[in-house]
Amino acid sequence: MTSDDPHTAVLRSRVAGLMVQAERDLAQLVSYKSVADPRQFPAEECERAAQWVADAFAAVGLTRVGLHETADGSKAVIASRPAPPGAPTVLLYCHYDVQPPLDEAAWRTPVWELTEKDGRWYGRGAADCKGNIVMHLTALRAIRSELPVGVTLVAEGSEEQGTGGLEKFVVDNPELLRADAILIGDCGNFAGGVPTFTETLRGNVNVLVTVETLAGPLHSGMFGGAAPDALAALIHVLATLRDADGNTTVAGLDNRQTWDGVQYDPDRFRIDAGVLGGVDLAGDGTVAEMLWARPTLTVLAIDAPRVVGSSAAIQPAARARLNLRIPPGIAPKEAHRALVAHLEANTPLHAKLTIELEGLGAPFRSAIGGPARAAMDAALAASYGRPSTTQGQGGSIPLCNVFADTYPDAEIMLIGVEEPKCLIHAPNESVDPSEIQHMALAEALFLTTYRR
Numbered sequence: 001m002t003s004d005d006p007h008t009a010v011l012r013s014r015v016a017g018l019m020v021q022a023e024r025d026l027a028q029l030v031s032y033k034s035v036a037d038p039r040q041f042p043a044e045e046c047e048r049a050a051q052w053v054a055d056a057f058a059a060v061g062l063t064r065v066g067l068h069e070t071a072d073g074s075k076a077v078i079a080s081r082p083a084p085p086g087a088p089t090v091l092l093y094c095h096y097d098v099q100p101p102l103d104e105a106a107w108r109t110p111v112w113e114l115t116e117k118d119g120r121w122y123g124r125g126a127a128d129c130k131g132n133i134v135m136h137l138t139a140l141r142a143i144r145s146e147l148p149v150g151v152t153l154v155a156e157g158s159e160e161q162g163t164g165g166l167e168k169f170v171v172d173n174p175e176l177l178r179a180d181a182i183l184i185g186d187c188g189n190f191a192g193g194v195p196t197f198t199e200t201l202r203g204n205v206n207v208l209v210t211v212e213t214l215a216g217p218l219h220s221g222m223f224g225g226a227a228p229d230a231l232a233a234l235i236h237v238l239a240t241l242r243d244a245d246g247n248t249t250v251a252g253l254d255n256r257q258t259w260d261g262v263q264y265d266p267d268r269f270r271i272d273a274g275v276l277g278g279v280d281l282a283g284d285g286t287v288a289e290m291l292w293a294r295p296t297l298t299v300l301a302i303d304a305p306r307v308v309g310s311s312a313a314i315q316p317a318a319r320a321r322l323n324l325r326i327p328p329g330i331a332p333k334e335a336h337r338a339l340v341a342h343l344e345a346n347t348p349l350h351a352k353l354t355i356e357l358e359g360l361g362a363p364f365r366s367a368i369g370g371p372a373r374a375a376m377d378a379a380l381a382a383s384y385g386r387p388s389t390t391q392g393q394g395g396s397i398p399l400c401n402v403f404a405d406t407y408p409d410a411e412i413m414l415i416g417v418e419e420p421k422c423l424i425h426a427p428n429e430s431v432d433p434s435e436i437q438h439m440a441l442a443e444a445l446f447l448t449t450y451r452r
């Protein structure tokens with residue numbers, strides 16, 4: 001490791017000394033069954049988790065601490081310490097609710113009891129997102145009373161439910177969370193030990209496509225040949241959405257974009273995705289380009305007769321649900337228009353085509369080139385002893401767009417302790433304590449060096 005400057009050395013040794021407490025805190029947090037669905041777990045579990053978070057951040061010097069009810073009934077914990085004159089304010093985001101355990105029998109350690117095994121800490125929420133709560137907490141503890149910036153902590157209570165409680169709350173209460181820099185602590189490094197910004201999130205366009213050709217089903221022997229077959233027409237138009245190499249080919253959407261951040265090794269991707277031996281990966285770009293930089297059309301479902309019980313009949317109608325993921329640079333409305341035009345242009349036989357829009361989500365790209373990003377970049381490099389890189393994320397975090405729209409001047413950065421081995425959302429979720437340690441140090445360095 002390159003030698004630390006004195007400031008880094010002090011914080012590094014403080015964070016190291018705080019790891020026993022970090023484990024204790026995480027054990028306490030994991031013990032709350034804070035699944036934000038009262039049909040599955042009592043609401044008191046979430047309330048106790050929220051109260052613990054509020055008390056913990058009050059104890060590290062945040063003053064204005066409150067539990068705020070949001071539109072979906074969940075409570076957001078907000079705690080803040082105003083900025084000294086002239087200094088910027090940083091918003092620290094995390095969530096205290098967790099995914100349900102899923103198949104409890106598949107867990108090798110108790111779901112709600114933080115358990116050390118082979119150097120990792122296991123338990124539901126250990127990484128997503130309670131590990132990031134502990135990251136924020138440990139960073140503030142390490143700084144002690146020497147915090148030179150304003151800090152606002154927001155811990156959301158229903159992130160995993162996707163019910164958008166905090167999204168509406170931000171729009172309705174913009175002043176409470178206003179900040180110059182926003183740290184979304186709900187992501188993680190590309191791999192343990194590789195400091196990584198999650199730079200982009202894909203947006204999406206979801207549509208239902210129905211093709212109709214006949215008044216009713218017909219005998220395929222008597223009518224097959226001349227009768228227009230709705231299922232064949234649907235298969236034909238869907239097939240035009242990808243080429244033989246697996247590239248998405250929606251007319252009018254750029255499918256040649258490149259990715260200049262971290263590259264995803266194809267062999268590792270094959271293992272991560274469980275691709276069968278002898279089967280090719282899709283697309284002619286790199287894995288990172290296919291995942292993060294280019295549009296991807298997935299046929300989610302097709303309504304057609306089931307094989308068992310089917311008869312020799314031509315189908316009068318067929319339906320499919322489509323999911324188009326779009327990278328930054330493509331607006332959702334523009335993607336929707338292109339998809340509709342493509343489907344209309346490629347549906348054969350002038351079959352009757354109906355396209356219903358189910359949902360639109362905007363892609364996201366974090367700001368680069370600002371002072372907060374530069375400070376965090378340096379902080380990550382100092383903490384890990386190697387330069388940071390960037391990755392994308394295929395899914396979306398709608399709250400990021402709400403923050404970007406509400407605070408257009410804020411620098412938003414996505415970081416955290418959730419590297420791929422954490423298996424977030426799956427049984428046997430775990431966190432690597434050294435990621436908590438390195439990320440807490442990076443955050444402490446950031447908070448003590450960032451100037452507007």
Ligand SMILES: [Zn+2]
Nearest residue numbers: 128129159186
């Ligand atoms: Zn999360």
